[in-house]
Amino acid sequence: MRAVVADAASEIALALRGEGDPYALSRILRHQEALAPAAVRVLGADVLAPYAVEGHPGPDGAGSADAAMVREALTAFPPGDGASAVSAWNWRGLLEASRALLPAHAGRLPSAPDPADDWPATDPWPRLSHRVSQLASLALPGLAPDLTERLAARADDLARGFVRAVRRRDWPQSAGLGRWLARLPQTPPTLGLQSGLLFVRQMSEDPRVAVHVTAAQTFFGPGR
Secondary structure (H helix, E strand, O other): HHHHHHHHHHHHHHHHOOOOOOOOHHHHHHOOOHHHHHHHHHHHHHHHHHOOOOOOOOOOHHHHHHHHHHHHHHOOOOOOOOOOOOHHHHHHHHHHHHHHHOOOOOOOOOOOOOOOOOOHHHHHHHHHHHHHOOHHHHHHOOOOHHHHHHOOOOHHHHHHHHHHHHHHOOOHHHHHHHHHHHOOOOOHHHHHHOOOOHHHHHHOOOHHHHHHHHHHHHHHHOOO
């Protein structure tokens, strides 16, 4: 499973940089592969992130197959009773991404659970940083606006978490937090986020770290 997710993440990072073969979710994860729905659920909205890049031609003929894969992942792995806030938000993020980026193919999708609770306002900054880093796939243009608004008030705390994660050499958490901080206009300019993310990318060989850093640069970097 880990290898399947890593291979798919590598393809996503390439596509976000405008490199590699033309991107299609159904090309990098075969629909008939047993692990495909689970991999889609793990990667979340990032499986469709290349379609959000300005100038990307879109899924074209692969749209229907892509949507079917997303639908299968949403149906097979819904957040159950008592699911964590991270699980519920990531599930809803994948659902929102499908509706936004595959509008002609999304068809009938499951209903979104309500993941609303007060953790973005009340979590201590270390726990907040941990949760937000796990929601990095939601840091896409137009996605999860309600969560984005709530996290904007905690930008200083997230910046604090980013610095701690870099010092701990926790590259996945650093990259996930950095991606969110790139989206938030309230991020302290003294943080040096751009150089910090470049450092994280250089230090890590994790393909999902590459996705987060590349997404931050592509969608929310200088000039965006």
